[in-house]
Amino acid sequence: MRKLGIIGGASWSSTVLYYEQINRAVAARLGGLHSARLVIESLDFESDYAAYHRSGDWAGADRVIAGAAERLKAAGAEGLLLASNTMHKNAEAAQQASGLALVDIRQATADRLQAEGRTRVALLGTRFTMTEAWAREHYEKRGIAVCELLPEWRAEVDRIIYEELAAGRVVRDSQRKLKTLITELQKQKVQAIVLGCTELVMAVDVRANVLPVYDTTAIHARAAVEWMLEEAEEARAAA
Known part of the structure; x- marks a missing residue:
């Protein structure tokens, strides 16, 4: 099993969901007493990340996330997961600093939407995720149109x-x-609705809505498990 490095704490509430879902999936796949090989760098969301959102200092945020990625690599991580949609704005900085492969929440979600034939979705998340190209382009490159929300709805979400x-x-x-x-x-x-913030699943029932709801936290966690177990399962199949 590959060891996965997680940058979490943005927020801690959704990082808990990742930890539980990844471990449950590994246990289900491997049986016995198996659990996930993880290294977690948990940020102080207020000081380490949200402060940069408020000031618009994205270069500062890049430095924080890049430093966290480097520490995870030093701790033995073989791959990287950013446990936040908005944090993927800093994904390039994290990869360049660490050289680690990224399990990308945008890629995993776009794969799922495309496989299920969705061509027009609404992306709910922070104001950055809902409006900026780094978040939307992974969907739009697949021919998936992202519906614009009214400004008052963007502000409320x-x-x-x-x-x-x-x-x-x-x-x-x-x-x-x-x-x-x-x-x-x-x-x-x-x-369909894409919950493009890892906390939104706490407030939106994915099973009881008028539209299909895609929980990016769950999709991302499953993609992480696939990456972690890929080599081991290929080796077993070849044996």
């Missing part, structure tokens, strides 16, 4: 993430708002 979910709080009124948003997007002929 961003607020829910930063003020509530990133702090581990799930507010009932915000859950209702997100459900209303998804219902409105259905009327715009959107085929």
Whole structure:
């Protein structure tokens, strides 16, 4: 099994989901007492990352994420997972600094959407994820159109993430708002919702909505397990 390095803490709430889902999947695949070989660099979200969002200092954020990736490599990581959609804005810096292969949340999600024939989606996440090319282009390159949200909805989704979910709080009124948003997007002929923030699954029921909902945290965790077990399973098949 390959050892995976995870940069987490952005936020800790979603990093918990990654840890549990990756370990459960490894145990299910390998049986017995198997668990995942992981190294985790957990950020102080407030000081190490969110502060750079507020100031627009993305070069500073690059340095933080690149440094974390280098430390994971030094700790024996063979690959890298950024446990945050927004953190993929810093993916290139992390890869260049560490030389580690990246299990990319955008790539894994685009693969799934394409395999299931989705051609028009809404991407919910932080304001950066919803509007910037680094997040959208992986979908658009596959011929998957990303529907524009109204500015007031973008602001509200961003607020829910930063003020509530990133702090581990799930507010009932915000859950209702997100459900209303998804219902409105259905009327715009959107085929599916992409939860492009790893915390959003805490507030959106992926099984009980008017549209199919793609949980990027779960998709990313499964892709990580595939990468971790790929060599071992190929060796068993060849034996």
